[in-house]
Amino acid sequence: MTLFNCRDISERATDYQENRMSWRERLNWKLHLLICRDCQRFVSQFLVMVRALQRPLPETTEKEVQDQLRRVKEARS
Amino acid sequence: MSTAFETESDLIEAMAAERDDAFREAIRRYQSPMMAVAMSLVGDKLADEVVQEAWLSALRAIGSFEQRSSLKTWLLRIVANEGKTRLRRENRQTSLDAMLEVDPYFRERFDSTGHWTAAPAAWEADTPEALLTRDELQHCIEQTMMQLPGLQQAALNLRERQGMSMKELCNILEVSESNVRVLLHRARMRVFRTIEHFETTGECQPGE
Structure with missing residues (x-):
């Protein structure tokens, strides 16, 4: 198997984070990270970023509910 | 009632x-x-x-x-x-192919052997909380997301903010699973680029 280089790591970071790698690819990934400090930093920061982006949407406000309900009813009447 | x-x-x-x-x-x-x-x-x-x-x-x-x-x-x-x-x-659609392409910026971050041309910069914010507590950076990230091509933006929103599964993303956006992965990854890498730029220069550069 061809070993991953840094570009491959950057291209596959979502597949790694989403658990979409075969065991072979995962091994390849780990081997590269063992020897590459730049990619260690890239991956750890990438994962921090993904976690930071995971925030729930705001709830719909009562006013938004009423407005939308009114518009739907108007259009259907 | x-x-x-x-x-x-x-x-x-x-x-x-x-x-x-x-x-x-x-x-x-x-x-x-x-x-x-x-x-x-x-x-x-x-x-x-x-x-x-x-x-x-x-x-x-x-x-x-x-x-x-x-x-x-x-x-x-x-x-x-x-x-x-x-x-x-309204003739405003962007082709899916264009949205799947590698950001030219990242093409230049690697040499012909696939090594980083410039090593990834170390971020001061090294936890999700630290990333989120800085208002200016937070604002900059939001601006970046708003400028992403539509399907990338939708994929990012559905996955990160709504916790929908990859399969659900395919179903909602009507694109293949491999394309959904690429859309999501491109969106994330664009945000990564914004954070890195902000961390090294203190400036916000959300667009191309």
């Missing part, structure tokens, strides 16, 4: 029976996610109209909804369709 709908099927049935309390409950649950998808695809100004159209289509079709997906997924797929139709009608 508010009625508790114990199961999703109860809600769907009540919607099909055109009950007001069911419409209200569905809007309460799904308006925010629907607006988020519409805004990603068509922008703030048209999102209202797209969501309105989507509700009307959904209520017309609810009687024949077979519940092979969740109600939320079904509604979001309708929104995405309305949004895409809108873009097509």
Whole structure:
């Protein structure tokens, strides 16, 4: 198997984070990270970023509910 | 009047029976996610109209909804369709291929052997909390997301902010699983680029 280089790591970071790698690819990934400090930093920061982006949407406000309900009813009447 | 709908099927049935309390409950649950998808695809100004159209289509079709997906997924797929139709009608759609391409910026971050030309910069913010507590950076990240191509933005929103699965993303956006992965990754890498730029220069550069 061809070993991953840094570009491959950057291209596959979502597949790694989403658990979409075969065991072979995962091994390849780990081997590269063992020897590459730049990619260690890239991956750890990438994962921090993904976690930071995971925030729930705001709830719909009562006013938004009423407005939308009114518009739907108007259009259907 | 508010009625508790114990199961999703109860809600769907009540919607099909055109009950007001069911419409209200569905809007309460799904308006925010629907607006988020519409805004990603068509922008703030048209999102209202797209969501309105989507509700009307959904209520017309609810009687024949077979519940092979969740109600939320079904509604979001309708929104995405309305949004895409809108873009097509106004000749504003970007090709999927263009949205799957590698950011030229990252092409230059690697040499011909695939090594970093410039090593990734170390971020001062090294936890998610630290990233989020800096208002300026937070604002910059939001601006970056708003400028992403529609399907990338929608994929990012559905995955990170709504916790939808990759499979649901495929269903909602009607793209293949491998394309969804690429869309999501491109969006994330664009945000990564913004954070890195901010960390090294203190400046926000959300666009191309």
